[in-house]
Amino acid sequence: MALAVAVAAALAARQPASALVWGLGCGLGHALVRSGFGFASGYRRLIERRDPHPVFAQLLLAALLVIAMALVLTAEPLTGLQPKLLATPLSLTFLAGAFLFGIGMEQARACGCGTLAATSRGGAGVLAALVGLVVGAFLGTLHAPQLAALPLPRLPSPVGLELFGLLGALTLQLAFIALITLLLTRWSGQLPWRSPSRRLYGGAIAVALLATALLLVTAEPWKVLWGLALSGAHAAQALGWDPGSSLFWSSPRGQALLAGPDAWLFNEAVLVDLGLLYGAVATAIGQGRFRWRGERSEPLPDLARRGFGGLLMGFGGVLASGCNVNAFLGGVMSFSLHGWIWLAVALLGFAASLRLRPAAGPAAPSD
Template sequence: MVSLQLGSPERSSQPRPQRRGVMLLLSVMVALSLGLASFYTWRQGSLFAIGCLFGLTLYHSSFGFASSYRKLIVSGQIQGVLAQLLMLALASLLFAPFLLTRSAQGAVAPVGLQGAVGAFLFGVGMQLGSGCACGTLYTIGAGSSMMLFTLISFCLGSFWASLLDGWWSGWPRLQPHSFLGDWGLPGLWVQLLLLAGIAWALWQWKRQTAPTTETGSLPEAEFSLEASLPRWQQWIYGPWPLVVGGVVLAILNTLTLWIAGRPWGVTWGFTLWTAKLAQALGWDPRSTTFWSQGFPAEALQQNVFADITSVMNLGIILGSALAATLAGRMGVRKPPSRLGVIGALLGGILMGFGARMAFGCNVGAYFSGIASTSWHGWLWIGFALLGTLLGIRLRPWFRLPG
């Protein structure tokens, strides 16, 4: 998700929590959760708390999306991608009862050129911005100042794309399809076989390309998914193995589906925040089709704390900040260079614009989309990986590490 090694396994085994920060953050989180439950509904307070757990999980496990793809392509490391495949398989199984009984709505969107182009732009952007949608939030919570630039331009890019929403309405596309929706329960097994097949292919590729020991086996430290459970102190202070992070993220996304009636998303919050700011500065939402009707128009009229995605995004920031203070690693980190800031700004614009085109980001379209067995989730990751290839080639232009 990000190139910064926040919450990495190399963290000290004897963390020194920043106690004042821990107490302050816990107080704020409890107050906000109770306040949201009182002024809105218990669901809003619960979803904020789940957002906090998302942030804590992302930080403690250093669960990467953008960085995992980059490590796979640049150095052949497959641990991060295998952890994602496990996460997707578990989430697919947990989502299925809700989707088959139609007690919740999955993240299913049309499949077409619009989504392909948007995912490609997002793939380029998350490498230049050194993070994706949720990665931007959780690294900000942990003190990364450069990711503030990514967030600002991400918001602007997403809002800009919403103003141009009609431009690609005539592009060729199929109606929304999902394996569960089209084939029922057998569709779930088809998806699980696809995920297992990709994992097996990566495993075999690693076996053929990795250096071997004297006994001819793969180096355990390099190839292991670190599947052992953390000790009780690690649950609090971190770090967590990647596999544990993937499992917890799948469970939290399922809780989101159950409580909110739809899966986890991130980008909509960025779009809404910018629209509200633009409206306060005099912009008239009636001047655009997207903001003048339906759900977007209703969201503009309500308080931002009434929006599910917004409160969960705030929770991610606070949850990762809590995790960083528990690990004793909270502190403001300066941008690496001016070129790095330019890369962050450009990457944010591309991610925001691309996510709006592609019906979501690495969370809403990829994670929640594939967990919902949506075809558009598979399209998204395919073209996002193509964009990642270009983004990796562009990173040296901005003095970003490989």
């Protein structure tokens, strides 16, 4: 806690808002580790064990964020805050990226934020997944502009605000979340309020509060992959890569993002990722659970599989405009249909990978 406050004070001396972003990132890491809330482990438990409770917690998080966004939009005339709403066009590139992300999520045994939170457990496996995630996200930025320019069919994602207004869009999203909850209840025979682990719901509420605070500070939904992609670009530039060879990074915006160390450190997405990683590891150290070598040794094929999974996640996530956090939750809280479509396609990729390869070992609680 003392080190986190010291870092926040150093950031506040340059940019006060950066200290808030860092602190919220630390809070997210702490909440994910303490509660065991996650995405990849929830999907695995749903498919393998017919246990819907982790997904119930995810739906609770989505509902809370939808309500939070509606309140922020309602208060816009008073606060002057104009949040960025996400609406990704539906294209073959988007669908392929989401499917690749789902495969990578199963292979790496964690999603984007789950990989950062899983550093709390230590070990080479999570490190391999994290390195693959950074490399994959960076490679995605190199190829996404060319793929987006291909003459492929695309449709604009329907946005509820434009079609039904704020009240109608809010009602529609909450009704859809309730319908999914009902279907999962009927399919599994388990009720949401009879969860064996109430911590998951507490974690969902904590993450919702922190993500809402992040929305108020940055004026846009929480994102994970962009900070990792930017970190990969800075690392590649330090190793001799020429940004002029990239369509995106040679643009004025790309050049500004690579202008120097400050452009990296004070980027909001990078600060959130760093804070989440620090909060997760610090929480595990405080609990006496952190081990540099991890809880168990992993053979080389498993390490390669997790690294390749991270690579697929990073690359596919950039093509699909995000991960579970930015594409799914960000799309849903922006009242855009692309969030639900992303989730459905990513789950197809996850289930396909899971069916082809049985899980090797227990899933991490913070995945």
